[in-house]
Amino acid sequence: MNLLNVANVSHRYHHHSVLDNVSLSINSGESLALLGRSGCGKSTLARLLVGLEAPVDGELFWQGTALKKMPTALKKAFRRDIQLVFQDAISAANPRKTVREILAEPLRHLLNLARSEQQERITQLMADVELDVALLDHRPPQLSGGQLQRVCLARALATRPTLLILDEAVSSLDLMLQAGVIRLLKKLQQQSGIACLFITHDLRLVERFCQRVVVMENGQIAEDIAITRPLRFTSLAGQALQQAVLPALPQPRHERTQPCNV
């Protein structure tokens, strides 16, 4: 089923074009990667997808309803349904609130739960992201970067969304934590069929986790292909990112001296 549809969307900041005629559809239950270099417009597209900004041109549709014309009652369901985890966890969490308050916020605003149900849900969320419940009374500055990013992930999962957008949300985590988050997302996909949009520049994660990859360059979609092994990109932007993938194993020095990319 089609979850979210982007139709000929363009966006500008101060006359500077950021997105140029982008069309994209996201289906329920799929894992889709949005791949591109810094500044290609990935994060702007994410902001449009969750309705934080409205595009200058073009339209977005959530299950067939245009975001622009959405009635207020439906907006609440839309916000419950689509959740975004930001790249920078520190600026995405209020430093004055406890972890418990941070996780309770979406539950209070977007769901109708009794207080005891809220607390149950919060405990469950902490278990889902493998955090100790003792951290619930801590505040963000008392947590490590990896712990705080998992709090942000738990907050996004709180409303049981059908689409989770991760904007470089795992690239700053260390390798063991990255693996843990990927495991969790795979488990959630099997249990609840949540769709994931993975915004990243790291192809290694894309190949492990996604079924489809959309490559962006200069505010445009350069290509949209299914993940195959090995991946075969036709766009130059996709090929450049593929060539930039770090080696799995060390190579002898004499091989390493060859220029390995553009």
Add this chain to the structure above:
Amino acid sequence: MPTKLELLNITLEADRRLTDNVSLILHRGRVLALVGGSGSGKSLTCAAALGVLPAGVHQTGGTLLADGQPITPQALRGLKVATIMQNPRSAFNPLRTMAAHARETCLALGKPADDATLIAALQAVGLDFPARVLGLYPFEMSGGMLQRVMIALAVLSDAAFIVADEPTTDLDAVAQARILDLLESIVQQRAPGMLLVTHDMGVVARLADDVAVMDNGQIVEQASVGTLFAAPQHPVTRRLISAHLALYGMELSQ
């Protein structure tokens, strides 16, 4: 200039012990990677070597040796050891141009700071239109460009050793690959000894000659890069290598 720099039994404490008898040896022309999870003590070990420990952290043991002779971190920092930091955007002064940053480095080291020297340094790290770049402020540049300038400043200082703390973590994959190419060519041409701090085993595979694995403030394993990837011994190393290989759909044998 020394050819060997030793960190010997560095022990750091705050309200608890943060690193415990950490010893590392840097040789000119070789890249030693220091790897480990968040909070394992990698960056603190570098800070101790440079004498820039954060407030509240005290060094309770250990010495630095340059070619076997004791040396203070103050005598190393900037002169014999240059630093490349993780986040180029916060490492530069937003109110000063690249030329002002480069001149400050040269003046502090008593080196010539004429435009020709600066332009040559920027050219050496692969920046196009170096004369124009000298006039730019940090906010006018991409993360990759800023990181190149930071490397140019390290090259200008002509230090025998370079500490690179997560030098490519904040860059996109293409910019990262280019910066790693640049660091490799600097190691080959100028042969500094490099301490490369990273959490990405792909960066280690790309650039390192030797690897030290840190966990909970201790060095748990140290080996050449080939040995470490082929036959990791310590459980922490094995977990790290398997998580890394899993990213490529590979498995650790044995």
